[in-house]
Amino acid sequence: MSSNNVYTEEDAAKARLSSYEEQLIKLKKQFELVQQGTPDEETLDHMVDLKAALVTNAKLKYHKNFLQKSIENVENEVKSGTFKKPTDDSQSSAAPAEQKKSDNSGKKGKGNEQPPVKKDKKETKPSVPKINYVVVEDYGDSLMNRLKEIFTEAQKTAYPQVTNFPPIMTEATNPKFGDYQCNSALGLSKKLKEFGVNDSPPQVAKNIANAVQKGEYIKDVEIAGPGFINVHLQPEFLGARIGKLLQNGIQPPKIAKRKALVDFSSPNIAKEMHVGHLHRFPNYLNETPPIGDLQAFYKESKKRFDEDETFKARAYDRVVxxxxxxxxxIKAWKMICDVSRADFGRIYEKLDIKITERGESFYQEYMVKLVKELEEKNILITEEGRKIFFPTGCS
Structure with a gap:
């Protein structure tokens, strides 16, 4: 460093020379460790093939020792007379099979044919019940859903042994048959046979109709055809509902409040990689590296950033x-973001997590207005070229 505290080219050259000497000593030590067959983890991180070979070699040594131990155990059992020769079930079962084949070879006729052996059906895994995450407290103007709710309760009352069988509701095709129609009887009749109940569709429809709660919404129900249930609505209810719709419009159903977990994932782009480190990244403007290369580059750059003041100064310059x-x-920064985003996306997709991305850069344009406002209020402190704001109660 010159007497005027000016960082000269000579100082920079000396700093680089010192750095190269340290790297040379380090490489020499790593080379010696490799020759001795005991490379350190840092060396192995840069020698992927060697690291994989050492892992494979360790596995082979383990299997070799295991086999040698097994051989020694067998030899000791043979010497002591306690060795038992393993039986071959396949050979013992083959002889009777061949004998049976020869015995039947001279026989003909249907009477001698063996019935085919039925194979057991493949076991089916029980279906996992779906969880209803949406609980409706009030269906609002959805009359169809209210009717489904009423007929669900009626089906449970008539046949409590059958669960999870939603009623089949439709609008009536002809006004003379009513306003709505329930067509569950046929399907429910088939389902009931699994429980030993042999009610016909008309009987099922009758039992459901008898269990329907009439009153505010339903005036009457009637059985038609092979098991259809015609539903007639209350005229007073229809009149009141039409008036409400004219006054308030269509209201959505009221959903029960549920707690939801919202978390800030906050993954670091290329770990803690600093955009100032990009000046040594090879051809980053034209090639897109994989995330693994970014991580390896980050480790090397971060170490030098902490140790080399010249490097740190250039890094800060890149930030500016x-x-x-x-x-x-900007192009380099976007490249890092894109590579990192693609890698994060694989994990988020597997976890079925939806991300709304809001990085620090998102707020940059909004900060301009905020800083200007704070300056006008004279509550910013300038320190080493940085503008700092201390909220009330902080010092």
Missing amino acids: KLQNHDPEI
Whole structure:
């Protein structure tokens, strides 16, 4: 460093020379460890093939020792007379099969044919019941859903042994048959046979109709055809509902409140990678590296960032260029974001997590207005070129 505290090219050259000497000593030590067959983890991180070979070698050594131990155990059993030769079930079962085949070879006729052996059906896994995450407290103007609710209760009352059988409701095709129609009887009749109940569809329809709660919505129900239930609505209810719709419009159903977990995932782009480190990344403007390369590059750059003041100064310079929207730095920064985003996306997709991305850069344009407002109120403190704001109660 010169007497005037000016960082000269000579100082930079000395710093680089010192750094190279340290790297040379480090590489020499790593080379010696490799020759001795005991490379450290840092060395193995840069020698992927060697690391994989060492892992495979360790596995082979384990299997070799295991086999040697097994052989020794067998030899000891043979010497002591306690060794038992393993039986071959396949050979013992083959002889009777061949004998049976030869015995039947001379016989003909249907009387001698063996019936085919039925194979057991493949066991089916029980279906996992679906969880209804949406609970409706009030169906609002949805009359169809209210009717489904009423007929669901009627089916449960008539046949409590059958669960999870939603009623089949439709609008009536002809006004003379009523306003709505329930067509569950046929399907429910088939379902009931699983429980030993042999009610016909008309009988099922009758039992459901008898269990329907009439009153505010339903005036009457009647059985038609092979098991249809015609539903007639209350005229007073229809009149009141039409008037309400004219006054308030269609109201959506009221859903029960549920707690939902909202978390800020906050993954770091390329881990803690600093955009200032990009000046040494090879050809980053034209090639897109995999996330693994970014991580390896981050480790090396972060170490140098902490140890090399010259490198740190250049890194801060890149940050300033990023904030000033330098085209090359912006392109590099977007490349890192895209690579990282693609890697994060695989995990989020498997976890079925939806992400709304709001990185620090998202707020940059909004900060301009905020800083200006704070400056006008004279509540910013300038420190080493940075504008700092201390909220009330902080010091």
